[in-house]
Amino acid sequence: MEIATIVTIGKVAIKLGEIGWDAYCEANRVDADAFSEERCRALLDDHRDTDEILAAHGVSIPE
Incomplete structure (x- = not known):
């Protein structure tokens, strides 16, 4: 397993947004x-909505 570059991780964080990224990390x-x-x-590469992407990874954004 190769840890992603900081640039790639940054792009994912931007895509998921602050709350989504925090939920994913947690x-x-x-x-x-x-x-x-x-x-x-x-x-x-996933073109679904952020909520759908997170749900596919077992992550839910707290209300």
Whole structure:
């Protein structure tokens, strides 16, 4: 597993937004694969709405 570059991680954070990124990080804090180059690229290539992307990864944004 290769950790994604800071640029790739930054692009994912921008795509998910501050609240979405925080929720993604919290849900995956013990899963280093969540921040792999492969997973981050897949998140960037996913054209669904942010809520749908997060739900597909088992993440929900707190109300």
